Amino acid sequence: MEGANGAASKIFTPLKIANGNIELKHRIVLAPMTRNRGVPLEENTTENINRIWYPDELVAEYYAQRTTKGGLLISEGIAPNLEGNSMPGVPGLFHPSHLQGWKKVTSAVHAKGGFIYAQLWHAGRVTVQPFSGLPSVAPSAVPWDEPEGFTRRVPPGHSEPVRYADYPPIELTKDHIKRTIQDFCNAAKMAMDAGFDGVEVHGGNGYLPEQFLSSNVNRRTDEYGGSLAKRCRFVIELMESLANTIGGENVAIRLSPFGLFNQARGEQRIETWGYLCEQLKEKVPNMSYISMIEPRYEQIHSYSEKDDVLRAWGLDPSTISLSVFRNIMGSTPFFSAGGWNDTNSWGVLEAGEFDALIMGRWFISNPDLVERLKEGQPLTKYVRDTFYGPIEPRSMGFTDYPSWKEPVNEKSGNENRGKKELKLLDGVEITSVVGEKVVSNDIPGRESARVQVTR
Numbered sequence: 001m002e003g004a005n006g007a008a009s010k011i012f013t014p015l016k017i018a019n020g021n022i023e024l025k026h027r028i029v030l031a032p033m034t035r036n037r038g039v040p041l042e043e044n045t046t047e048n049i050n051r052i053w054y055p056d057e058l059v060a061e062y063y064a065q066r067t068t069k070g071g072l073l074i075s076e077g078i079a080p081n082l083e084g085n086s087m088p089g090v091p092g093l094f095h096p097s098h099l100q101g102w103k104k105v106t107s108a109v110h111a112k113g114g115f116i117y118a119q120l121w122h123a124g125r126v127t128v129q130p131f132s133g134l135p136s137v138a139p140s141a142v143p144w145d146e147p148e149g150f151t152r153r154v155p156p157g158h159s160e161p162v163r164y165a166d167y168p169p170i171e172l173t174k175d176h177i178k179r180t181i182q183d184f185c186n187a188a189k190m191a192m193d194a195g196f197d198g199v200e201v202h203g204g205n206g207y208l209p210e211q212f213l214s215s216n217v218n219r220r221t222d223e224y225g226g227s228l229a230k231r232c233r234f235v236i237e238l239m240e241s242l243a244n245t246i247g248g249e250n251v252a253i254r255l256s257p258f259g260l261f262n263q264a265r266g267e268q269r270i271e272t273w274g275y276l277c278e279q280l281k282e283k284v285p286n287m288s289y290i291s292m293i294e295p296r297y298e299q300i301h302s303y304s305e306k307d308d309v310l311r312a313w314g315l316d317p318s319t320i321s322l323s324v325f326r327n328i329m330g331s332t333p334f335f336s337a338g339g340w341n342d343t344n345s346w347g348v349l350e351a352g353e354f355d356a357l358i359m360g361r362w363f364i365s366n367p368d369l370v371e372r373l374k375e376g377q378p379l380t381k382y383v384r385d386t387f388y389g390p391i392e393p394r395s396m397g398f399t400d401y402p403s404w405k406e407p408v409n410e411k412s413g414n415e416n417r418g419k420k421e422l423k424l425l426d427g428v429e430i431t432s433v434v435g436e437k438v439v440s441n442d443i444p445g446r447e448s449a450r451v452q453v454t455r
Contacts, residue, residue, distance in 0.1 A: 003350045004350075005346045005376065006373070006374055006375065006376045007375075009347075010349040011346075011349055011357065011373070012026045012027075013026070013027065014070075015027050015356060016333075017072070017288050017333045018197070018198060018249045018289075019286040019288065022288075023070070024070050024072050024115070024356070025070025025071065026071060026370060027355065027356040027357060028356070028359060028370050028373065029072045029073070029074060029358045029359070030066050030071075030073040030074055030358075030359070030360075030363050031074060031337055031358045031359055031360030032074040032075060032076055032121075032200070032202065033363075033364065033387075034076050034077055034388065035062070035076055035089075036087065036089030036090060036390055037059055037062070038055060038059070039053060039054055039055070040052070040053055041053065041054060041095070051085070051131065051132060052092065052097065053088065053092070054091050054092075054095070054098050054100075055098075055102055055105055056101060057104060058395060058399060059104075060105045060108040061108070061399050062399050063075070063105050063108060064108035064109060064111070064112060065367035065368075066367050066369070067112040067114035067116075068114060068370045068371070069113035069114065070113060070114070070115075071114050071115070072114070072115045072356075073109060073114060073115070074116070074200055074291075074358070075116060075117065076091070077119050077121025077202050078091055078093050078098075078119060078121060078187070079091075079094070079121060079122065079123075079187075080093060080120050080121075080184045080186070080187035081094050081122070081187070082094065082132055082133070083122075083132060083135075083137060084122030084123055084127070084183075085123070085131070085132050086123035086126055086128075087127075087128065087131060087150055087153075088152075088153055089389045089390050090121075093118065093187035093188075094183065094186065094187060098190065099190055099194050102118070102190075102195070102196070103194050103195055106195030106196055107195060115197045116197055117196060117197060117198045117200045117252060117288075118196040118198075118200070119199070119201075119202050119254070120184055120187055120188065120191075120199055120200070120201050120202065121207060122180065122202075122207060122208040122209075123208065124136070124207055124211045125138035125144070125164070125168075125217070126164065126206065126207060126262050127167075128149075128150050128155060128162060130156055130158060130162065130167075131150075131155055131156075135167070135169065136164075136167055136170070137169055137170055137171075137172050137208075138169035138170075138208070138211050138217060139171065139211050139217060139218040139219075139224060140171050140217065140225070142217050143165055143169070144163070144164040144165040144263065145165070147163055147165065148165075149163040150162070152389075152390070153390060171220075174222070174224075177234065181234075181237060184238055184241070184242060185241050185242060185245040185246075188242050188245055188246045188250075188251075189245060191246075198246075198249075198250040198251065200253060200254055200291065201235075201242070201251070201252070201253045201254065202254055203235055203253045203255045204255045204256030204261075204292075204293060205256055205259055205264075205293075206262025209234065209235045209238065210255075211264075212224065212225075212232075212234040213231050213235065213264075213266060213273070213276070214231075214265065214266030215231065215266035216265040216266050217266070218231050218266075228272040229275060231266075231272065232272065232275055232276045235253075236279045236280070236283060239251060239253060239283065240283050240284065243284045243287075247286075248285070248287055249286045249287075250288060251288060252288040252289045252290065253287070253290055253291070254337075255273060255276075255290070255291070255325075256293040257272075257292060257293075257295070257322070257325065258296075259298070260300070260301055260306065260309060261298075265309075267313055269315070270315075270324060274325065274328060277325050277328040277329055280329075281328060281329055287332055288333070289333035289335055289355075289356075290325075290329055290332055290333070290335070291336075291337060292325060292335070293336075294336060294337065294338030295310070295320040295321060295322065296320070297337075297338030321353070322336065322353065323353055326354070333355045334353075334354055335354065335356045335358050336348075336354040336356075336357055336358065337357075337359075337360070340357045340359050341359070342373055342378075342379050345357055361382050361387075362382065364382045364387065364401070365380045365381060365401050366379050366401065366403075366404075367401055367403060368404060371403070372404055377404045380401060380402075382397075383397055385397070386398070
């Protein structure tokens with residue numbers, strides 16, 4: 001797409017969000033990214049398994065490094081309750097330690113003139129019961145039908161990683177749904193008390209809100225399932241409740257209308273998410289912004305596999321776009337996520353479909369990404385092996401990437417050429433070549449924190 005590069009790009013122009021209450025100085029947004037660097041509230045023992053994690057000074061440093069004056073950061077996914085916590089190392093917003101920890105983060109960001117939203121993330125059926133100590137929950141008791149599992153750490157009482165299918169979810173009752181929405185609201189209040197500038201609901205990637213939206217996971221026959229309008233009810237009630245709790249101008253949502261992640265295979269994609277957008281525009285007209293993941297971007301499946309699914313839904317991969325949803329949302333700031341980088345971002349905002357671009361992986365390895373893009377500086381390649389913890393030291397691949405102005409030898413982490421031994425907390429060791437050449441232990445195209453578990 002044609003467009004000016006660097007400082008001349010529309011990327012580096014102001015944008016108002018939060019119903020005009022916040023003015024961003026540029027339009028590059030830090031993506032919400034799970035990093036599993038939270039600190040355990042207590043040390044794990046056989047008798048006392050730690051299930052609560054909080055952010056500390058290192059986490060605050062990570063966000064501060066990526067802060068620019070007038071820039072927006074979206075936090076990693078934060079659990080609104082213990083039940084919704086997907087994995088170890090994920091901080092929450094439901095315990096006093098969380099409040100104090102996140103205050104350190106928001107203070108560090110605000111000290112550099114930035115803004116930060118808390119992403120509220122309830123994983124639903126994508127949790128591992130041995131880690132949370134609670135059953136997985138979902139709209140319906142639909143188990144996983146693929147051998148995926150969490151492999152970064154062996155759960156307490158187990159000798160090997162477990163599969164999600166080993167712990168099928170229980171169906172949420174109506175009372176449980178109400179409690180869950182209230183937990184979100186309590187977490188939102190704590191977020192604002194901690195100094196966050198707003199909250200974003202993770203409504204995509206096959207987590208709890210999208211589980212309600214997806215017809216293959218939501219098989220309810222009451223007012224929360226069946227027709228597309230009923231499948232949208234949970235998300236609409238959740239967003240309304242949050243708006244009533246902290247103000248609609250402080251609430252946003254992230255959606256993935258065409259995603260396949262976490263076995264979200266529901267049909268009626270344009271109809272369902274189009275109806276949802278219409279309702280959100282009506283019920284929360286002053287919503288801060290809406291964020292959507294690009295149609296063809298996919299975290300696990302190849303482009304050819306994704307295109308086959310899109311065609312099965314009656315959609316043309318060559319013409320599919322988010323424009324139908326943008327048109328519905330009107331003047332609500334509209335963010336796009338999914339694969340943006342230093343080569344494909346120029347001219348995108350000038351075309352008018354989006355108001356801001358969300359970037360993730362390149363922000364990991366380039367804490368000064370905004371400045372590099374503005375000045376036309378090359379980007380440092382990220383190392384996938386260090387995306388997710390638990391890792392010793394915790395700073396590895398987290399806070400040890402230098403800015404382009406720093407001499408390489410001033411950092412002890414990923415910029416050092418050669419090999420580094422990364423030691424996971426469960427005792428597994430992996431060797432990576434870091435720097436210009438990267439060797440990843442990933443299954444290609446699959447996020448590092450989970451792989452196929454074969455037996």
